Each structure stands twice: as structure tokens, then as C-alpha cells.
Amino acid sequence: MGTPTPHAHAVVHLDAVAHNTALFAAATDAAVLAVVKADGFGHGAVRVAGAALAAGATWLGVTTCAEALQLRAGGITAPILSWLHGPLEDFSAALLAGVDLSVSAREQLRAVAACAARLGVTAEVHLKADTGLHRNGARPEEWPELVRLARDLAAVGLVRVRGIWSHLVSTAGDTTRAQVRLFDEAVEVARGAGLRPPLRHLANSAATLGAPRTHYELVRPGIGIYGVEPDPRHDFGLRAAMTLRAQVILTKRVPAGSGVSYEHDYVTDRETTLALVPLGYADGLPRAAARHAEVSIAGRRHPVAGRIAMDQFVVDVGDATPRTGDEVVVFGPGAEGEPTVADWARWAGTLPHEILTGIGPRVPRRHVATLTEELSLA
Incomplete structure (x- = not known):
């Protein structure tokens, strides 16, 4: 564990x-x-x-x-x-x-x-x-x-x-x-x-x-x-039961032409701000999703920049100004525009089952009965 x-x-x-x-x-x-x-x-x-x-x-x-x-x-x-x-x-x-x-x-x-x-x-x-x-x-x-x-x-x-x-x-x-x-x-x-x-x-x-x-x-x-719809052709009204959240632990401003993460698969095309998120493939985020993946910060989606590492990944937030400690929604129900587990599965070329069961033991689970209880824990 x-x-x-x-x-x-x-x-x-x-x-x-x-x-x-x-x-x-x-x-x-x-x-x-x-x-x-x-x-x-x-x-x-x-x-x-x-x-x-x-x-x-x-x-x-x-x-x-x-x-x-x-x-x-x-x-x-x-x-x-x-x-x-x-x-x-x-x-x-x-x-x-x-x-x-x-x-x-x-x-x-x-x-x-x-x-x-x-x-x-x-x-x-x-x-x-x-x-x-x-x-x-x-x-x-x-x-x-x-x-x-x-x-x-x-x-x-x-x-x-x-x-x-x-x-x-x-x-x-x-x-x-x-x-x-x-x-x-x-x-x-x-x-x-x-x-x-x-x-x-x-x-x-x-x-x-x-x-x-x-x-x-x-x-x-x-x-x-x-809460994963079992038939993508139909919406039966199921509700997603897991929201994966993290915090920004570092931000930095970098110039255009900056390579990000291993092998520099991602290179910034403008001056931009990068945010570091302490989750990686050891926690269940699939490396295969990185080229397409997005997360939500302050209600806006931003792309994952470069390869997902074992313990961390980087987000290109452009001219947004997140601060250390700000919340990152990796996936959730999607009601506020955040990515869903189905999005991550599509980006990785896999099933939502694999994403959910892959979220590792380093990620603590908080079980809440209602939205009010969740907000009280935030």
C-alpha cells in the first residue's frame, strides 16, 4: 500500500x-x-x-x-x-x-x-x-x-x-x-x-x-x-460516483519554445504559465492519455503539457494565474465542464473501468453522502 x-x-x-x-x-x-x-x-x-x-x-x-x-x-x-x-x-x-x-x-x-x-x-x-x-x-x-x-x-x-x-x-x-x-x-x-x-x-x-x-x-x-453509462449510445441518467481532485503545488512562467516533461514531446508555442500537479501513472493516470488530456482549474479546462510521469504532470494554463494550493479537478461528473472518467478513457484508448480501478492507494478516498457534506470537507 x-x-x-x-x-x-x-x-x-x-x-x-x-x-x-x-x-x-x-x-x-x-x-x-x-x-x-x-x-x-x-x-x-x-x-x-x-x-x-x-x-x-x-x-x-x-x-x-x-x-x-x-x-x-x-x-x-x-x-x-x-x-x-x-x-x-x-x-x-x-x-x-x-x-x-x-x-x-x-x-x-x-x-x-x-x-x-x-x-x-x-x-x-x-x-x-x-x-x-x-x-x-x-x-x-x-x-x-x-x-x-x-x-x-x-x-x-x-x-x-x-x-x-x-x-x-x-x-x-x-x-x-x-x-x-x-x-x-x-x-x-x-x-x-x-x-x-x-x-x-x-x-x-x-x-x-x-x-x-x-x-x-x-x-x-x-x-x-x-455512474458510467454502459452504452455510449444512450444516456440513462446515471451519476458519476467519483471525483478526482488534486492541488497545484508549483507554478512557473516560461518563454515560448520551452520543452516540458520527458523527451520534450510538448513545446510551448508562446510565453505561458505551467502548473505542477502531484499525480502520475503510479496513481492511475494513464501515460497514453497525455497528448489529449485536460484538467479543470478554476472552472476552465487546460491541457496536460508533455508526458505524465510516475508522480506528477504539468498543465499549460496560458495566461491564467493559479496559485499554489488551488484545486485541480482531474475528472468528475462533468456538470461544471470538468473532464469525466469517460473522457480520460477515450484519451487513453481504454475503458472507464480501467481508469477507475487504476486509481492507486496513494490517493485517499473521502466518502460523502451528499454534496453539502463534500463542501464541508473542502
Whole structure:
């Protein structure tokens, strides 16, 4: 873990998390599982989970057992699904904490069942079918044997199959229709083997808002919980949940023709003022964004000048007169003209997910419930 910098912080707007969760809940008759993996997409998993549960989510989703146990340690008692494990894992702590486990292969299922037998408990499992993403999940030719094994282990009380699920490649066109068909076929195979799980789940953020056919009994919004529109063709009214702020720590006036930062990729074309900002790629700002990136100072956008370094970057503010200590908004909701996380993702040629989850541990998080609370901390 890095030592927090005193010159930057990320404000996490829990009211935005609540708003977004409520929007997803209103879009479906299914239950809502809020995905809080990767420390809540960099926002703080325990605090985000609490806000999402208060606003209508009834489940939480994480990648690993360790992430699930962090939520339990934070006092979260809601159902949690953890979905990425190997067959050599020790599932004891997760099973004792009442964490549901996803299973994609017979060896995984046997390992979970063996652990349940040692503990004298019944493992709650969700069987995952590969419907075309070709990552995790059992292929159609493997699926019948997996569900038969699950049936046999359920018969002796070692597992309870609580769900069947899969993950979408996209939410448009023939690919999604094919995945829905394969998913429905997988469910029918499981039912033919005697399994009757109460939950089927397939929908991500975009599908929850735009593809009702995929909702079944549970939906799993992820990036949308944090206010990133999952389909750039539509504005569903989501609110950004993170604002990244820093301070100007130095300014200097330089003449025309001054090269800035490593290799002098950026050369000033006039006399101008440069402002130094103490954030860099070690804090999650992508170097690839530098040629196009902007930040907001005193309500005006200014370009990043030259390469983003490990711990700092430079802003060309022209004839503006920022002072040491003035606030720099790296990204935020965009309501006051500041860049958004989607802007930074576009400048870097990546996804907002990568920007948010990349904001490093040196950047402290301030969780606020309302704008009034944020202003009181400023």
C-alpha cells in the first residue's frame, strides 16, 4: 500500500451510488446484485456496498473469496456471490461466512463439496455456463456432466445449487440472441437433471437497462453502479460516483519554445504559465492519455503539457494565474465542464473501468453522502 499523498484525493459520492442502484432496481422486476469487485471499482467496496444495499440491491458480487471476506469483515451480511476460483483453493472461510461460490468445472465443484464435507456445512453454489464469452464457465459439451454431479452432491447435502448463470459478450444483435438461446438450453439441461435453482442471471449494466429479455430472476450491474453509462449510445441518467481532485503545488512562467516533461514531446508555442500537479501513472493516470488530456482549474479546462510521469504532470494554463494550493479537478461528473472518467478513457484508448480501478492507494478516498457534506470537507 502506498502512503497517501496530502495533495490529492478522490471524493466518492455515495448518494450517486444510491441513485444509480435505485435506477437499476426501477428498470427490472428482478433482484439486483451490485458488483463491488476490485474494491468497488476503486471506490471502496464496503462503503459502496452499504449504499447500494440501502438503495435496492439485495445481492453483492465479487471476484474472489478474499474480496467477499473483506465485505463480511466490514459488517456486510447480505448474500454475496464470489466467482473466480481455482480447484486448489481452501474455501473454508468463505463457506463459514455464508458466501455463495460460482462453479465452472467438475473439479471445482468436487473441491467445494470436499471442503463443505470437512466443515459439516452445505455449500451454496451457482453453476456457470459458457455461452460464448469463452472465459470462465462450462462449455455445452461439459455442462451435462457438471449438472449431474451437482445433482448428486445436492442429494447428499454437500451443495445447494442456488443459481445458474453466464456472462454476456455484448448487449446487441445476433451475439446476444445466441447467448440467450444457449443459456436457456443450459437451464433446461439442468432442469432435466433434476435441478431447480431459484436464480438465473445473465444481465450486466447495459442489459439491465436495455435488454429486458436477459433479466430472469437476478441482474448484475457493475460499471453503471459507479455512474458510467454502459452504452455510449444512450444516456440513462446515471451519476458519476467519483471525483478526482488534486492541488497545484508549483507554478512557473516560461518563454515560448520551452520543452516540458520527458523527451520534450510538448513545446510551448508562446510565453505561458505551467502548473505542477502531484499525480502520475503510479496513481492511475494513464501515460497514453497525455497528448489529449485536460484538467479543470478554476472552472476552465487546460491541457496536460508533455508526458505524465510516475508522480506528477504539468498543465499549460496560458495566461491564467493559479496559485499554489488551488484545486485541480482531474475528472468528475462533468456538470461544471470538468473532464469525466469517460473522457480520460477515450484519451487513453481504454475503458472507464480501467481508469477507475487504476486509481492507486496513494490517493485517499473521502466518502460523502451528499454534496453539502463534500463542501464541508473542502
